[in-house]
Amino acid sequence: MKSKDGMTLIVKTMTRLILWMIFLYGAYIILHGHLTPGGGFGGGVVLALAFLSILLAYGRSFTLKWLNMHFLEEFEASSILLFLIVGILGILAGGVFLINFIDHGSVFHLLSAGTIPLLNIIIGIKVGVSLFLVVYALSELKLEKGEDL
Amino acid sequence: MTVYLLCFVLFLVGLYGVLTKRDLVKIILSLSIMAYAANLFLILFAYKDGAIYPILSKGTESAVMVDPLPQALVLTSIVIELGTTALLVAIVVRLFQKYKTFDITKIRRLSG
Amino acid sequence: MPIEAWLIFLLIFMILGSIAALEIKDILSSIIAVGVVGLGVSLAFLFLQAPDLAIVQFLFEIFALIILVRAFVKKDYHQEEPSKINKILIGVTLITLTAIFILSISVFRALPQFGQPLMHIADHYLNQGILETGSANLVTSIILDYRAYDTLGEVTVLFTAILGSLTILRIKSRDRQKGGVTT
Numbered sequence A: 001m002k003s004k005d006g007m008t009l010i011v012k013t014m015t016r017l018i019l020w021m022i023f024l025y026g027a028y029i030i031l032h033g034h035l036t037p038g039g040g041f042g043g044g045v046v047l048a049l050a051f052l053s054i055l056l057a058y059g060r061s062f063t064l065k066w067l068n069m070h071f072l073e074e075f076e077a078s079s080i081l082l083f084l085i086v087g088i089l090g091i092l093a094g095g096v097f098l099i100n101f102i103d104h105g106s107v108f109h110l111l112s113a114g115t116i117p118l119l120n121i122i123i124g125i126k127v128g129v130s131l132f133l134v135v136y137a138l139s140e141l142k143l144e145k146g147e148d149l
Numbered sequence B: 001m002t003v004y005l006l007c008f009v010l011f012l013v014g015l016y017g018v019l020t021k022r023d024l025v026k027i028i029l030s031l032s033i034m035a036y037a038a039n040l041f042l043i044l045f046a047y048k049d050g051a052i053y054p055i056l057s058k059g060t061e062s063a064v065m066v067d068p069l070p071q072a073l074v075l076t077s078i079v080i081e082l083g084t085t086a087l088l089v090a091i092v093v094r095l096f097q098k099y100k101t102f103d104i105t106k107i108r109r110l111s112g
Numbered sequence C: 001m002p003i004e005a006w007l008i009f010l011l012i013f014m015i016l017g018s019i020a021a022l023e024i025k026d027i028l029s030s031i032i033a034v035g036v037v038g039l040g041v042s043l044a045f046l047f048l049q050a051p052d053l054a055i056v057q058f059l060f061e062i063f064a065l066i067i068l069v070r071a072f073v074k075k076d077y078h079q080e081e082p083s084k085i086n087k088i089l090i091g092v093t094l095i096t097l098t099a100i101f102i103l104s105i106s107v108f109r110a111l112p113q114f115g116q117p118l119m120h121i122a123d124h125y126l127n128q129g130i131l132e133t134g135s136a137n138l139v140t141s142i143i144l145d146y147r148a149y150d151t152l153g154e155v156t157v158l159f160t161a162i163l164g165s166l167t168i169l170r171i172k173s174r175d176r177q178k179g180g181v182t183t
Helices: A009-031 A040-058 A060-066 A069-093 A116-138 B002-020 B024-045 B069-099 C003-023 C027-047 C051-072 C084-103 C105-109 C122-133 C138-146 C148-169
Strands: none
Touching (some): A009 A040, A009 A116, A040 A060, A040 A116, A040 C051, A069 A116, A069 C148, A116 C051, A116 C138, A116 C148, B002 B024, B002 C105, B024 B069, B024 C003, B024 C027, B024 C051, B069 C148, C003 C027, C084 C105, C122 C138, C138 C148
């Protein structure tokens, strides 16, 4: 039933059709974090599940060719640096670490509330990429004799 | 008060699993159950009778809301529990590859 | 039905599910039973008016299930039978935990009643939150504006834990060929 790399043709075609919807849903939860429930953490997990569906449907060797794992690891580590840079910019602009220094704007609009959407995006990207990397590293183990993911 | 006591019983079931099971996978599952019970207990503190969720919209500007502070703390706790579970799973997988068993009474030699 | 009746029903369901998760011998069934306990917690969060937490708890618990099933469900998995000294230990543990539960009933009587919290600081967050931060979601305004330093600590802990698990899972042990040295 399972071929050597991934699942059958129906699963691969359906995954390719609905993958952009999962990414869009995760981005929606992250960006509207200050208006509706959700925020950076919930949206980050949805992004990780979108990457995971590629890994499950297409097999590990295809994912290794398509996504650069080294770039993803550096991307995850640099998002912590971005968080600290936003905090240090708060010292330069307001006097306190991590102060909300951007203009608040009007309430209930998408571009409001200062640094809160920016921090939501940083946290969402970090959580998504790191959870996908854990499952990818776990899938490199050989469970049975010679059977891969 | 009954609700608090039942939540404590759930925590004690998890504690029983950690203390008496000899299987490493069951110990990880019991730690997860203890974490769920602790988070639920904190949110049970913050409930107010007849109030709604703490998100403002155009119609609920002056409604009575539940306490938002324990919800922020429990959000942090849920995320950290996933990181801890991932680290525990990695350690147990490595132990199985070296000792070929999940039994804690047979994993006693601190070598290598 | 009042909220307290729903919560008592959910809690009894979760206690039965967790006892089943500990005693079943098949590993896939016990992992699914822990998943059921997590879903019950997510439903309880919905009843207690916390939709943020319900979303996050549900998604993170599904991810924990994915990691557990991928790592531990295999063909040659069997459990050991408890020996005689282990049965004595189980009996002593049960008696001790029952004693702890009976002694703690008086502690729980001193807590405030369910449904009337003491909201000292929360009054300030609820009244002034939208004026000072500009965001409509008050839980997000607490974790990213009033207490953003705690969120920085949490992101650091998550980063360290994931980094540790990645390092452990990727060591290619060379001590079988060379005799003692691993990187």
